[in-house]
Amino acid sequence: MAIARAEDKLDLYAAVARQLRADAIRCSTAAGSGHPTSSLSAADLMAVLLVGHLRYDWAQPRNAANDHLIFSKGHASPLNYALFRAAGAITEQELMSFRKLGSRLEGHPTPVLPWVDVATGSLGQGLPIAVGVALAGKRVLAAPYHVWTLTGDSELAEGSIWEGLDHAGHERLANFTAIFDVNRLGQRGPTELEWNLDAYAARVRAFGCEPIVVDGHDLAALDAALGRARAADGPTVIGAKTVKGKGVSFLEDQEGWHGKALDAEQARRALAEIGDVPSRTFPTLSPDPWQPPRRPAPRRPEWKTYREPLATRKAYGEALAALGAARADVVVLDGEVSNSTHAEDFKQAAADRFFEMYIAEQQMVAAAVGMQVVGLIPFASSFAAFLTRAFDFIRMAAISRANLRLCGSHAGVSIGEDGPSQMALEDLAMMRAVHGSTVFYPCDANQTARLVGLMAEREGISYLRTTREKTPILYTDRLAEFRVGGSRIVRGGQPDDAVAVIAAGITVHEAIKAADEVKGTSKVRVIDAYSVKPIDSAALVDAVRATGGHLCVVEDHWVEGGLGDAVLAALAEAGVLHDVVRFVHLAVRNMPGSGKPAELLDAAGISAPYIVKAVREMSTGG
């Protein structure tokens, strides 16, 4: 569609903006909640974008050539949904289901709607995710799409915004445009910088992006700014000075209206001002036909077979390399520690699909989420302790229904001298509490490779916990049997075992030492619970039965939220608590310091001698 004359175009923009405003008010008033004033400030921005610049095939949201539009200010969902209505993607009837039980139009956008890439609503996340979508478009897909993201101004206080712009600048992402809706008012009052557009522009420029400052209600100026943004040879940020509540006199630039729907009478007055025309579908621009480059068919990864002790973190790196050679859709991101996590090994297989995210774990996870939006298979890694930095992003990724693989290295006290700041002791608790997550904790290099293979195939968010120190090889056969929800008995396994020790990762080796030491006197079953979530409930129940309910869980993690809690929850769910006579939980209970790995395992009471003690007490006293 070409718009012949400038004034026609501006009339069209004005008509769209009018409808967006009216629909944002209508749907939020019907819902009785929502954020109409945050929608009104950006209505002109989105009107001009929707019909003048966004190239999107609304009938085919999976068209790989489509532009991407991410509402980083997710609370402006009335505007986002009004935009879908104006594009003809949803009906007026569906628009009015906003925020009602069962509606796809939730309080904040989620990918339950096919035109929504990711869930937003935790501020400062949409922009860094958009950077990931743009990065994939530029560096992996060579795609024609442009990535647009709309932010509020309150969320510009989040450091993650600046991590995102830093990366957009560093990677020279010409296909990336952020639109700052600077309406001066946050939830509880003025923002830090209010309407100081110069200050925002200076920050944007300093972070390597081109600022384009504009009056956010001047339709012609917006049209020019968006055109300039798309044509720029680097990343752009449109700093739009706007008025919260714009278009409704009693809402404009008023405090106390954030997150409040208008009542029926207020809505009537507002619509009278705006022009309460029936809502309709407007013509929009389609993307040029484009197909993503054909990738070679995925091959079966050629895992190495290890015979000598190797750290599982190293096995992770080598498994990534094997995966990268076998599949062209695997991408790897790391937070400036790839020589520690060993993600750097992937570079040998596919340097062009390795992304250095520097020390910015939030941006790393956000970029990974962005890359899976366009069908890639991202693995992102850092020290497991530092993944806590990105917990809010991981939590939101679950709401985004993202397929995301994370690896955290340097788990537990067994890292040794570096001390507690570098020890992940809460990562299992964190990752178990992510909706639909899969949590693996391997104890051997061959197992690690197979679990990495499972992660590549797995939907949802999966997590691999790796160990700093070298660990012996336990597994050289039945490697194909490792599975989501599996476990492996590595000592004992007879129906008359006296005690079952349930371990994972580094503690499997301690448990084996303990079992071997007491071999003459106690029959110990050692279970490698490498799949912490879902956990192998059947194996646990069998262990309870076999041992007459004598269990010891040993883990290199705080006592809360890790393997011990997972085992108890599974036993409870299986209804066999009553059959548990003794349950000993060896876990980290005191703040560790520095020392050698073996010293720290001892100090925490999770080394072989403590398992021996527990087993002996149970064998005699049980």
Next chain:
Amino acid sequence: MAIARAEDKLDLYAAVARQLRADAIRCSTAAGSGHPTSSLSAADLMAVLLVGHLRYDWAQPRNAANDHLIFSKGHASPLNYALFRAAGAITEQELMSFRKLGSRLEGHPTPVLPWVDVATGSLGQGLPIAVGVALAGKRVLAAPYHVWTLTGDSELAEGSIWEGLDHAGHERLANFTAIFDVNRLGQRGPTELEWNLDAYAARVRAFGCEPIVVDGHDLAALDAALGRARAADGPTVIGAKTVKGKGVSFLEDQEGWHGKALDAEQARRALAEIGDVPSRTFPTLSPDPWQPPRRPAPRRPEWKTYREPLATRKAYGEALAALGAARADVVVLDGEVSNSTHAEDFKQAAADRFFEMYIAEQQMVAAAVGMQVVGLIPFASSFAAFLTRAFDFIRMAAISRANLRLCGSHAGVSIGEDGPSQMALEDLAMMRAVHGSTVFYPCDANQTARLVGLMAEREGISYLRTTREKTPILYTDRLAEFRVGGSRIVRGGQPDDAVAVIAAGITVHEAIKAADEVKGTSKVRVIDAYSVKPIDSAALVDAVRATGGHLCVVEDHWVEGGLGDAVLAALAEAGVLHDVVRFVHLAVRNMPGSGKPAELLDAAGISAPYIVKAVREMSTGG
């Protein structure tokens, strides 16, 4: 001490720098690990600071007039400890205990050493915490101290650094100076900006701080820069261009040396270059005598007594106000949602002790940690879901042995229409897995006030989970009995109760409805487990005994890591699993959407009808 002549002063600085370098190498070589090269780049900076500018009474680390020095680049601990040695705070012998089991000189600094304010080692945290110390010094204490923080350049990629500088700029913290040690090399290779000091300066300026760019090895220039920084009328950042490994020819600006100790022969060569003089104590500057202003003696807070339904979040705000009126050392921080968390109520009692941190949860928690360094009692609040943004800071705060109070509002699906992005469903899992934490989840306004009072007195990290919706008043008597590790039986309580329902927060009210509904047929004990950690183990054991092991836990949280896991862990620890015949766990298992609070409690299967069903099944089938 006055240094008479400029060249004498420079000679002194050079001697100190020589010793810092030599000691950093000596101690890391003795340890066999550590970060000598990251220490060498900043040795000149720290030498000039230590003997020329830092005002610190090394014999009295709690002297309130002392400057503060926070190594945001905690991995430069060899330099930090060498500095303590040069100041005479530790002996050479202790220096050589670096990284050994039991030593106070851990791999990364922690407050086990009295001259260390906070644990660092997760990058990007020391600076924002320093902002908190400076903020307290300026706005609460009117203290004479200056706050210095040394950062690496890799960590400048963390968004939290820019949150920190943004706040330092916004608050015009003239008592704050960050020193960027720009040595160009990160762990695995060059940093994003390498030696582009202009780029850093532009960013610093754009964020409201004054950049002072300097050659980090020019002692006279450093002396001038540090002097200028202290005298400035706003926050300053010294951008120091340095060389990693400076002073040792084979280490200078070399990749591959990050985090590696020199072996004995390398150390011998390095010390020969540096000048292997015996280490000694240097004179340093003392702070001027100063006493913090006398505060009125704390009074007993006057809690309101509520009779009408009130949201616990509102009760939190009003309790803060009561606390603020009673105690002058309580400070409150909020992340731009104080009209939702109701922290804003505190402003009425003590507006000067309320800190608006805007939407920057990491900075909010960091500032709170900084404020407790100087003896204040901080409460920090946001939506509980958004506290996940600061998990790494909370984790590190535990290693810092910080006394920190957090409040997360809008817990669970019961928030209603806003949808899952705003629902905390993992906060209990997160906060339970914080070392030494206390986790409260009140169900009633009067209880909330008393728990806030307990938090003010409590050491370590405590957390209060509040609810968006109004809840009925349950408690008007025995309010002084609420305690850490307590619980309250709100229905039943006889030795012949048939089933115990364990709930907290919003689900207590659902459990009561259920108990009242089945009253005629089943005797139900309802336990309000408001202290989720530590949990009231004795009450749980008693409930097992009374009911013959028929328990139902109901919680508005993911199934993992919350109340259910806490109850099971307590039962296991108490050795009574064997007595549990039935254990039903009602928790959130599917991704919620939007809807009315009651609809969402129903959809999640945690409302009264589901409790009734569970109780009935247990009463008949048990």
